[in-house]
Amino acid sequence: FDDGIRHSEFLLHGVTGSGKTEIYLRAIDAALARNRQALVLVPEIALTPQTVARFAGRFPGRVTVIHSELSTGERYDVWRLVRQGEFDIVIGPRSALFAPLARLGLIIIDEEHESSYKQNAEEWGSFTVFYDARAVATQLAAITQSALIMGSATPSMESYYAMQQGRLTLLEMPNRVLGHREHVAQEQVEVAPSPAASVPQDQPDHAQPTVYAELPPVEIVDMRQELRAGNRSIFSRSLSAELQTTLSAGEQAILFLNRRGTATFIMCRDCGAVSECPLCATPLTYHERAQTLICHHCNRRYPIPQTCPECDSKRIKFFGSGTQRVEEYVHQIVPQARVVRWDADSVARKGQHAAILREFVEQRADVMVGTQMIAKGLDLPMVTLVGVVAADVGLYLPDFRSSERTFQLLTQVAGRAGRSARGGRVVVQTYTPEHYAIQAAAQHDYAAFYARELLFREEHGYPPVQRMARLIFWHKNEAKAQAESERMALVLRRRAEGLLFRGDLDILGPAPAFFSRYRGYFRWQILLRAENPSALLAGLDIPFGWRIDIDPVSVL
Structure with a gap:
């Protein structure tokens, strides 16, 4: 910021406890000094209170939060106040990216490696889209001529690879700073009671020498x-x-x-049958406090069987932790x-x-x-x-x-x-x-x-070396799910031949997804690996029931 705010993108790679948050605070200070605003993304709502307390302590009265735990009225109030310019710093998870900051000059993505920055639109009935907040933030920074800082102790393979390709500027913090020399200062981690809350001024003590740990x-x-x-x-x-x-x-x-729960599955010791969710075909998890079996996919709950439904044995055993x-x-x-x-x-x-x-x-x-x-x-x-x-x-x-x-x-x-x-x-x-x-x-x-993992990715053509697209088809009839997936795979292979994609494209599948049943639906998938898999999909007639995920964070 020394010569004014401009579009620039940084990867801040600092070990845990190295002081990345202090770098964020000083960058925000510089942005505010130039009459620009800042957006801070965190991966989870759970991190918001601790983050807000630290930032509001440095910038009292200028910080607000946006997240899904706010009521509709609260979200509207915050949105309106941000639009009116009442706050200069917005903190929140992925959805905060769309806050109406008119003078945006700085975007910070903390813990940028977290998969929660990718919106999951796969679930049946979802009316949203797959989007990656990191990719959206990159575009927003370019449009608004803002600086972008993505920080992590464990950067994603994609971000570190982009840095090596020259698309991000690397900032390194290899040493841990001893941030707590006495007993914990409670005010630094106090939970902010409201979106507009602030805590006492928490200016850094630059005179105090840095002590490394x-x-x-x-x-x-x-x-x-x-x-x-x-x-x-x-x-x-x-x-x-x-x-x-x-x-x-x-x-x-x-x-x-x-892993949540008390036991990860229950099994009959006579016939080996495992209690499964009838809608998702995944093992049910035993929760002792609730005295029930829960499906961690659809959240349906079932009573604990007294006898095996397959062989009527009473030798039911709990396994896993x-x-x-x-x-x-x-x-x-x-x-x-x-x-x-x-x-x-x-x-x-x-x-x-x-x-x-x-x-x-x-x-x-x-x-x-x-x-x-x-x-x-x-x-x-x-x-x-x-x-x-x-x-x-x-x-x-x-x-x-x-x-x-x-x-x-x-x-x-x-x-x-x-x-x-x-x-x-x-x-x-x-x-x-x-x-x-x-x-x-x-x-x-x-x-x-990173070096070892990149060898694996290069050998098999996985991201970040190539890009990937995942096509998932949902249907309540297993035979129809399989038939449609096979039809689509054939269409894609013929299309690839016509577009001369052969050699630059891998089409994997179709095959049942790892979680092949979910909430009563059967799931089949096709994976595309190519430099630009979207080119194969452009203009393709895609029937109802398909979900398309470009650059998936998981293929399970």
Whole structure:
């Protein structure tokens, strides 16, 4: 901004706790000084209160928020006030991108690697479109001549590849800053009570010298060895000991498992039948507190069977572990521990995000158990231990991004530890300790992961080396879903031959989607890999029932 605001795009790659938020604040300060406005995107509503508190503290009275938890009236009021120029900084998730900022000069996308920046329009009955907020922000920045900053400790493969191709300017922050030298300053993480709220002025102390901190050491525990040693619990001996030590010292711990519920499936021990959702054909998850089985796809609930519906056996067994089971186990080994759980089940009602975060920040809880929600940018200085209960969850899903997602989740959740002078440590439990994503995350080595993953993407022609389009067809009749998908694949192959696409295009499928049934519909898909798959689809007559996703964030 030294010579005026102009369109420029940056990738801010900083390790967890390196001070990326301070860079955002100073960039906003420069934009406001030039009578321009700023838009700050965060991946989850859950992150909004903590982000708002920090930004409103620096810019009191100039910050507002827009997100889906606001009522229709509240959203209109905020939209009207923004349009009238009452606020200069808008914070929110993906939808905040469309706030009517007349003097926009800066767009910030925090945690730019998060898949939630892509609007999922696949669900049947959806009347919206697939759009990627990162791509829209890039266009908006060009139209408004704004600066664009995309920040992350684990940039997406696409963004880092774009930087290497010269489309983004790299800004690096390789060192962690010791941001909390004394006890946690509560006002920095206080939840803003309303869209127009502000907290006391929080100007940076530039006179105070920067103190750097080490990233937390990571211990990888091979759970195969734990089994051989006779330990069949979900916690390794190391994690159990570290948890007890942490709580005895009056410090806090985060336990991460990217699965909700108490047991991930129930099965008959006589015939092997697994209880499934009749509409989605996926295993039902047992939730002990609700005493029910829940489908995590359509959210339908079913009673727990007393006997097997297939063979009438009473030998029904619960298998697997979810966040509720982890919570129960913490109470078994540390009965006095105060535990909060942060997952999609515990934050189903409005305001629960902020309430759970406030309870943990105010140290009214000792342990936070959660899914991927806890890996997203939270600044919790009293957390000195992070335990990853099962690092392998999601690693071997049939999706080309599985390794990338695993690396990002492990790196991000590990980054919640050691953000104060107390230091921190991380315990990662896994059955595949040799996997490159787990090894790179344990070493906090993004470059090593990127290099290895790019080789895989180049070998198979996956993004970012080539682009991809995903065509998904929904129908309540399985035979018709298959027939239409086969017909479309034939049309696409003939069209490719006519347009001389051969050699530059791969058409994969048709095949049933990984989740082949969803809410009573059968799903088949076709994948296109090419430099520009949209060219094959241009002008094509696409019947009702198809969903087209360009640059999908998942192919499951």
